[in-house]
Amino acid sequence: MNTCVVVGGGISGLTAAILLKKRFNSVYLIEQSENLGGLLACVRDNLGNSYDQGTHIPEKTGIAEIDEILFDDNDLVESWYALSPLKTGNYFAGEWDNTTQTIDASKLPRHIYQQGIGEFMTLVDSPDTTNIERYISTTLGPTFYQHLSKPIIHKLYGKEIDCNELAVRTGINYFGASRIKAFDKDTTKTLKQLPFFDHKLGFHSAAEYDELLESLGQDTTQYYYPKGELGAQTWVNNLAKKASQCGVKLVMSSHVVDIKSENKKITQVTLNDGSKLACDLIYWSAPPIFALKAANLEVPNVSLSFRTANLLHYTFNEKPLNDNAHYVWNWDPISPIFRITLYHNIRQNSCYQLTAEVLSSKEESEHITLEKGLADLKTLGLISDSARVLSSLKQTVHNTFPIPTHAFANVTQAQFEQLTNSFDNFILSGRFSGRCWLQNDVLKLAYQEINQFCAYA
Numbered sequence: 001m002n003t004c005v006v007v008g009g010g011i012s013g014l015t016a017a018i019l020l021k022k023r024f025n026s027v028y029l030i031e032q033s034e035n036l037g038g039l040l041a042c043v044r045d046n047l048g049n050s051y052d053q054g055t056h057i058p059e060k061t062g063i064a065e066i067d068e069i070l071f072d073d074n075d076l077v078e079s080w081y082a083l084s085p086l087k088t089g090n091y092f093a094g095e096w097d098n099t100t101q102t103i104d105a106s107k108l109p110r111h112i113y114q115q116g117i118g119e120f121m122t123l124v125d126s127p128d129t130t131n132i133e134r135y136i137s138t139t140l141g142p143t144f145y146q147h148l149s150k151p152i153i154h155k156l157y158g159k160e161i162d163c164n165e166l167a168v169r170t171g172i173n174y175f176g177a178s179r180i181k182a183f184d185k186d187t188t189k190t191l192k193q194l195p196f197f198d199h200k201l202g203f204h205s206a207a208e209y210d211e212l213l214e215s216l217g218q219d220t221t222q223y224y225y226p227k228g229e230l231g232a233q234t235w236v237n238n239l240a241k242k243a244s245q246c247g248v249k250l251v252m253s254s255h256v257v258d259i260k261s262e263n264k265k266i267t268q269v270t271l272n273d274g275s276k277l278a279c280d281l282i283y284w285s286a287p288p289i290f291a292l293k294a295a296n297l298e299v300p301n302v303s304l305s306f307r308t309a310n311l312l313h314y315t316f317n318e319k320p321l322n323d324n325a326h327y328v329w330n331w332d333p334i335s336p337i338f339r340i341t342l343y344h345n346i347r348q349n350s351c352y353q354l355t356a357e358v359l360s361s362k363e364e365s366e367h368i369t370l371e372k373g374l375a376d377l378k379t380l381g382l383i384s385d386s387a388r389v390l391s392s393l394k395q396t397v398h399n400t401f402p403i404p405t406h407a408f409a410n411v412t413q414a415q416f417e418q419l420t421n422s423f424d425n426f427i428l429s430g431r432f433s434g435r436c437w438l439q440n441d442v443l444k445l446a447y448q449e450i451n452q453f454c455a456y457a
Contacts, residue, residue, distance in 0.1 A: 004028070007284045011037070028251055032254065039397075040054075040056050050229055054355075056232045066447050070443075079227050085206055119142060132163060256291070311356075317352070320383055340382065413434055
């Protein structure tokens with residue numbers, strides 16, 4: 001095959017471009033910004049301390065050809081920190097749980113917990129609903145929904161959101177909202193042998209899940225983090241280098257403005273500078289609305305809402321009080337912070353840095369400050385009162401998290417069907433197709449679809 005055009009230079013686009021270069025004579029990667037990596041980027045404060053733009057800890061996919069691109073086993077020990085097992089935890093009801101990120105229902109007041117458990121045990125049918133409020137209320141029960149799940153959803157997507165407007169399956173993760181930790185460890189193990197309870201009940205620790213995988217003869221997940229002062233950006237830079245070395249043509253500060261096709265096959269794309277590229281396949285890992293416009297297809301006239309990510313980066317003179325996890329979640333409404341990355345555990349150094357993440361509306365982001373974030377970190381018991389901030393930086397990234405409404409789910413599905421039904425040689429990357437959200441799932445799906453296309457082309 002001759003020419004493939006990859007649109008979008010994030011991890012999915014870079015990995016797909018390298019993979020496709022093994023199958024096509026020419027591969028062009030088109031990226032609209034000046035930098036590759038998308039959300040995987042490094043930022044520095046005024047003292048030069050570096051932080052990741054969010055929590056990004058790569059893991060192996062289990063697909064040898066993909067993992068060879070992502071990690072390069074020959075250089076794994078020298079260039080990567082091994083973080084297996086990945087240690088996480090969560091804060092809820094005034095306490096830290098360093099064994100799992102799943103919220104512990106037993107921390108609720110005793111009478112509420114007992115009422116919730118009674119409902120939880122009687123709900124054993126799979127609900128036929130597309131509504132997240134109805135779904136959780138008929139799986140976990142209305143009590144646990146009100147006291148556990150709903151506050152998490154409001155933390156992520158705003159207190160003003162009507163949960164009836166949120167869809168169950170949109171490809172977007174609800175993080176900790178639809179699964180709980182409850183009972184004792186032995187009871188949990190017994191109940192999780194039943195498929196419906198397994199779906200809504202979490203293990204008491206990540207170690208128990210690893211033990212299950214081992215008993216089934218499956219490999220445990222392997223997590224890594226790149227060595228180097230640029231953090232996750234080092235991974236992006238390495239992939240960009242690999243792409244260039246294998247012959248992928250990187251076209252930066254550019255985007256597709258026109259897509260030509262004949263008999264449902266795309267034949268040519270035009271870039272914003274007027275240059276034209278012959279095309280036998282498009283792998284699109286950018287928002288699909290731009291593909292629709294370039295192909296002169298109908299664009300849905302629907303207003304979608306997105307959350308702003310507020311990243312509060314700090315370097316301290318002493319290490320955090322919770323010195324176990326690589327990253328932690330806050331499910332307690334006492335603070336709007338929902339996730340915290342603990343760099344000194346990830347990077348295995350003595351530079352005490354962390355990033356606290358808050359989701360908000362664009363208007364609310366103006367009132368989210370480093371000072372308030374620091375106060376919250378102390379209230380959570382993560383930073384001691386005596387700790388001094390040596391340097392800090394607030395980073396605001398608008399339009400990062402789409403709110404998973406029914407409208408979003410319907411538009412995402414419609415865009416996917418419109419593009420894939422219009423063209424036989426167009427692959428829409430997993431996250432933007434609405435079929436999966438997590439990076440590993442996106443890469444696995446990309447591998448499957450690229451191989452399917454090449455097998456039948």
